[in-house]
Amino acid sequence: MNARGFILVSAAAAVAFAGVGGGGYFWSLAHERHWSGHPSLSLVTCNHCHLGNTDKLPWAKPHPKHASPAALAVSADGKRLYIALDELDEVVEADTASAQVLRRAKVPGGPFGLALDDAGERLYVACRQQDRVAVVDTRELKELASVDVGMAPVALALAKSPDGERLIVANSGSDDASVLSLSPLKEIVRPATGREPYALSVSDDGKLAFIVSRLAEREKPRTSGDTSGFPFIVPQTADPYHVMTPPASELTVLFTRSGRVFKRAPLDSAHLSESIASVPARGWMLAPLVKVRNLVPITQVANGWVMSAGFAISDLMGRVIQLPLDEANDYFADPSGIAVDAAGQRAYVASGGSDVISVVDLGRVAAWLVQADAATRQSAIEDLALSSQYVIARVPTGRNPRHVVLSPDGRKLFVSVRLEDKVLVLDTATLKPAGEIALDDGGGSDPIRRGERVFTKAAHTFQRQFSCRSCHPDAHVDGLAYDFDGDGIGDNLLDNRSLQGLAGTAPFKWNGKNLTLQIQCGPRFARVLMRTDAIPPDDLNDLVTYLMAQPPPRTIPFKRLGRPLTPSEDRGRKLFFATQRPEGTPIPRARQCQTCHRPPLFTNRLPSAVGTQGPRDSTDEFDTPHLLGIAASAPYLHDGRARTLEELWTTYQTNDLHGVSSYWSKHQLNDLIAYLKTL
Ligand code: HEC
Ligand code: HEC
Ligand code: HEC
Structure with missing residues (x-):
């Protein structure tokens, strides 16, 4: 029945009920029991089952689009900065000296990832919503060509080796990577990666691509004889206790020429890696990550035991060590973008939840690694006192810094301040702002935008340990089960629920006990999760508006939509x-x-x-x-x-x-x- 049909029928029904008085009540009960198969029902409204269609839901309505900057790319001469604006379907070119926008190009399909060739002539653009890579000619700033790839491509990198040129694309929606030749521009092969591959970087010789993934798999890839982890892992049986396996996300290493997988390295108890940077001077790859201990009761937030920010160092063989970015009583949630200077001196990590850039002295990291024994290195991520040895500064940004890129000479750091519609320019010598590229007004008048700021802000949790986004990236799931109410390990593991497509689905939680999002995200969140003051009412309302505006995820390829x-x-x-x-x-x-x-x-x-x-x-x-x-x-x-x-x-x-x-x-x-x- 469509919406109008239902209104007519219900109007008729209402008139009929009015006529038969109390009889209508019994009709309703009998009707609901009949169609639900439930012997007893409480608190059921007609639109539990008669929603009609989804057109009226908040996520189905058009809402304001913002100039939220995603990926950045700098030309080799350092003069031009390209900025992907996925919500506006635009790629913007700015002048780095004057911090002025020069030109804008329409690139349909949610341009999110960027890669520029050495000559600065071709800009490759990953279009997340349309499952394609667009090639933009930078002289005209116009799209020249397009090629279909896997679902929801978010990042891409060029690989130039004596064996030829390749473009490698991380397809976050289909859990694979597209390996393309450049002339002709054509997909050669599409190897599987970890879950939700989100960023990649190519080794200096162009031969290997390193791809990090946002989501963890519960079973980490195990080598024979590996007995680490929980003792009670029983994979492939009906025993629900396999949910007790600590998660691991995957660092996938590919040969760029053939697309063959060289290695799948686990990042143990870690996930949400959103960036990776090559450090040729040291033979490293660096990727930020969130260390997650989803199996411990959430009451451990007070002890700093649930989530912390860190980074992984991989050598070119895919051997990984994890180090902390947080301090014992101060956290820098949701590490997102990372950039490293050519000499391998410093890394800059944007913390999307805490609005700072952490500056890491890589010389000190290297010195620490040399003197640490193998066991100390393996447990280093747990030692939050360690970061003071190599984190040399925390530089404030605007709300939700995500992608970062350095000028070729390393003197300027460009930061996508995603929820303020601007790119911040930092002088790396003074670590002070050296200007900003304004893309729009920041969107403060839009409650959805304000709600996203609340959603991504770590300030609402004890010691700023995490934000909503730390478990619900893009308001979706992180694929893990958390123990919200239990006292012992694994007492009450509850699988994360997606917040995309939430409107109209009340009540909330697996037990269906919360009737409104205000309750779910307000008092409950304060009591169970944050261990600090509740979110103020105005912010809470914005947060709910943001959540209601999130449409369900797209799970079929763009080309098949409507077929x-x-x-x-x-x-x-x-x-x-x-x-x-x-x-x-x-x-x-x-x-x-x-x-x-x-x-x-x-x-x-x-x-x-x-x-x-x-x-x-x-x-x-x-x-x-x-x-x-x-x-x-x-x-x-x-x-x-x-x-x-x-x-x-x-x-x-x-x-x-x-x-x-x-x-x-x-x-x-x-x-x-x-x-x-x-x-
Ligand atoms: C538990 C689910 C459920 C609830 C709650 C429910 N309905 Fe229905 N209703 C159905 C189903 C299933 C049908 C069969 C037709 C269809 O699939 O739409 C139906 C059909 C109807 C029809 C068409 C005539 C008929 O009986 O087949 C009317 C009128 C109607 N519902 C009115 C109501 C009203 C008014 C309420 C609130 C008091 C209500 N319904 C609550 C499930 C439900
Ligand atoms: C530590 C990880 C974690 C954090 C942080 C987190 N959530 Fe959740 N969220 C979950 C899990 C797990 C569930 C399922 C729990 C349940 O059903 O009882 C959930 C469920 C929800 C639901 C119910 C969805 C439904 O369909 O029933 C909403 C709404 C929600 N979260 C919003 C938020 C908001 C808003 C924040 C920030 C204020 C937040 N979450 C922070 C893990 C998290
Ligand atoms: C009696 C009501 C009922 C029927 C009939 C039913 N489901 Fe479900 N379904 C549920 C409930 C309740 C859950 C959640 C159970 C849990 O989490 O332990 C669920 C879970 C699911 C899930 C997993 C959702 C998630 O987010 O984890 C899928 C998929 C699903 N059902 C599909 C189906 C399909 C297909 C059928 C028919 C073959 C079906 N269901 C029949 C009530 C039902």
Whole structure:
């Protein structure tokens, strides 16, 4: 039923109810029981099941777009700075001496990543929303060519070696990298990377590309004989305790010429690496990271035990050491961009949550490494006293610094101050501002923009340890389960929930106990997570406005948007809406997917029991999750026990409680999953 149809029907129904008086109440109850399959319902409104369509939801409406700077690129002569403005579909050229914008070019598709060739003639642009790389001619500042790559490309780098030239692209949406030849501009191969590859850098000789990923996999890639980690890991069984495995994200090392993977190095208990820089003078790659201890109870925030910022040093063989950026009582959350000068003297790391650039003296880091024994190096990331030996300054920026780049002579650092629409120019000798490139007014009049500032700000947590973004990058998931209420290790692990596509899905949390976002993000957050004062009411309202404006993630390739379902997806759709088995046995209403996951949001917003109670759960009823963009939020179920959608109906299906699946063949399961991936 569409919205108008429903209004008519409900108007008719209302008149009818008025006529029969109390009879209407009983009609409603019977009706709701019938269609939900629930014997008892409380607090159910008609639009739990009759939303009509999603057009009226805040995320479906147009909202203001800002000149939020993403990637930066400087020309080899240091005269020009290119700035990607993904929200405006523009690439801007600025003059570095005068800090003035010179020209703007339209580049459709959310330009986010940039790479400039040595001659400064071709600018390669990763267009995140349209799954393509655009080639911009810098003389005309005009798009010349375009090539399709994997989903949601966010970063790219040129590799020049005696073997030829390559362009390597990190596709954050399809978990792979596109390896392209330049003439002709063509994709050669698309090797798999870690989950959500987000940045890359090429070795000085052009032969290897190092790619870091934002999200961790729970099982780290293990070499035989590796017995580290928790003792009770039981992968590939129905035992939900495999969620107790500490996470690891992947540093993927590729041969640029062939695209073959040389190494997959784990970054243990670390994730959210958003940048990587080559340090040829030392034979290193440097990547910021968030050290995460999601398995300890969140009450440990008070002891600084949940999250801290650091960076990884990898040698060219992919051997990694992690070092801290934080201090024992002062944290610099959400390390994002990193830049290193040509001589390998200093690294500059932007902390998106704390609005500072940490300046790292790499000579001191090297000196420390030389004298530390292997065991000390391995545990260095835990020692927050260490950073004082090599972090030589913390320089304030504006709100949410993300991408950074140095001028070729190393004298100027350019910083994308994302939520203030400007690029800050720092003089690296004095570490003082040397100007700024204003792109717009900062967007302070837009509540969504103000809400994003609250969302990304670490100032709301104890000692500024983390922000909302530390667990919900891009308001999405980080793929981990956290222990919010328990006292012991792993007492009450709850899988992170995406905040994209949240509007209209109340109540919130896996237990469905929070009726509004104000409650979820206000008092609860203050009590459980921040260990400090609650977010002030005005900020909280902006925060909620921001959350409601986040659309569900896109999980199908740009070129396929608006196209009909494939035959397999369509067979899957029929299974999803099936009311009987092929031979005619009816599927009880309460066990049909569509009853609980009712379109258009694919939830009826009611609690249900589907046989997923774990040994530590106090109930078998959980909030029915919406399924928009579900392909992008693995792992699944309230404790994250299902690593893939398939596992929901293989490893973790019990007695046809979660939909009736026992009659499906393997192919039918594949069809159903193919359909779910289109939602
Ligand atoms: C638990 C889910 C649920 C709730 C809550 C619910 N409905 Fe329905 N309703 C359905 C389903 C399913 C149908 C079948 C048609 C469809 O799929 O839209 C339906 C159909 C209807 C129809 C068409 C006639 C019929 O009975 O088939 C009317 C009128 C209606 N609902 C009114 C209401 C009103 C008014 C309320 C609030 C008091 C309400 N519904 C609450 C699930 C629900
Ligand atoms: C330490 C990691 C972490 C941080 C920090 C964090 N969240 Fe969450 N968030 C989670 C987890 C895990 C869940 C699922 C918990 C549950 O359902 O009980 C969740 C659930 C939510 C939900 C409910 C979503 C739904 O569909 O039910 C909202 C809303 C939310 N978070 C918003 C925020 C906001 C706003 C902030 C910052 C003020 C924040 N979160 C900070 C981990 C985090
Ligand atoms: C009785 C209501 C009900 C029915 C019927 C049902 N589901 Fe669910 N579904 C749920 C609940 C409740 C959860 C969350 C369970 C948990 O977290 O332990 C869930 C979880 C899921 C998830 C994982 C969501 C996430 O974010 O982790 C997917 C996907 C899903 N269901 C798809 C389906 C499909 C496909 C069918 C039909 C084969 C189906 N469901 C039938 C209630 C239902």
